[in-house]
Amino acid sequence: MRIPALICAWLTALAVPFMTAPARAHAVPDGYLDPPFGATCEIHRFGEGEWPPLELWTRNPLCVEYSKRDITADNGGALRFLLAEPSRFAIAIPSCRYWQQDHWSVQTTTGAVAIVSWDGSYWFDKRDRIAAARLTNFRINGTTVGIGDVVLALRADFPELAAALSVYGTEHGETGLAAALPYSLWCGSR
Numbered sequence: 001m002r003i004p005a006l007i008c009a010w011l012t013a014l015a016v017p018f019m020t021a022p023a024r025a026h027a028v029p030d031g032y033l034d035p036p037f038g039a040t041c042e043i044h045r046f047g048e049g050e051w052p053p054l055e056l057w058t059r060n061p062l063c064v065e066y067s068k069r070d071i072t073a074d075n076g077g078a079l080r081f082l083l084a085e086p087s088r089f090a091i092a093i094p095s096c097r098y099w100q101q102d103h104w105s106v107q108t109t110t111g112a113v114a115i116v117s118w119d120g121s122y123w124f125d126k127r128d129r130i131a132a133a134r135l136t137n138f139r140i141n142g143t144t145v146g147i148g149d150v151v152l153a154l155r156a157d158f159p160e161l162a163a164a165l166s167v168y169g170t171e172h173g174e175t176g177l178a179a180a181l182p183y184s185l186w187c188g189s190r
Contacts, residue, residue: 003028031167032134032176037061043101049080050183052088064088065186066150069105069117071126090153096187099123118173126187134169134176 017075035041041063046052047068056062068086070077092098105117117139124131138146149171154162 011185017081018133030178031169032121032132034121034180035097035132036128037060037097037125038099038123040065041099046084048077048082051084052091054087055092057091057094060095061099062095064091064092064101066100066102068087068102069104069146070110071104072108072110072112074109094186095124096126097124114139116140124181126181126184129181129183130178131181132176134174136171136174138173138175144173146171146173146175148172 032101041061042059043063044052045063046069047067050066052064052102056064068081071081072078074175084166089095092100100120102120102121104120105114114140118135120135121132122131122133135146146169147165148171151162151166152172153168154165
């Protein structure tokens, strides 16, 4: 009986900061928006399979741009991509304000039509407890796919539904949204 009591006490201690965190005064928008801190960003750019220096996690805000267009099997691009990703996550996770832009293309061989490709923009602000993501130019085997494609297809016959969905994307291959984040012990809140 002693171990379950300790587990309950530990879980309660973990939950208390979330339960007592102040409520957010503003609503989270439905669709994507660029980060409010974007104008203050020094963007660190990295090429194919390039590892960012781990000390970047101390930057606030941390803003990065990655080229991920050479994810192929024939020239080692997929392996270089896989080896670089852990360091990219390692600098992002502890960040309080983070903005990543990237450019993806996954193909079987160099020069082949991409199986999947897109340009991404993802950010979070743990202090303001908001995150947002947008994919543009999203294609599967060369065909655009996204909420924007659905909006464009529905606009003539179902304008109300198209208008409701348009907050998430209006262009071919576009999908974006924003979401609330839980309280962060590391970053606090404003």
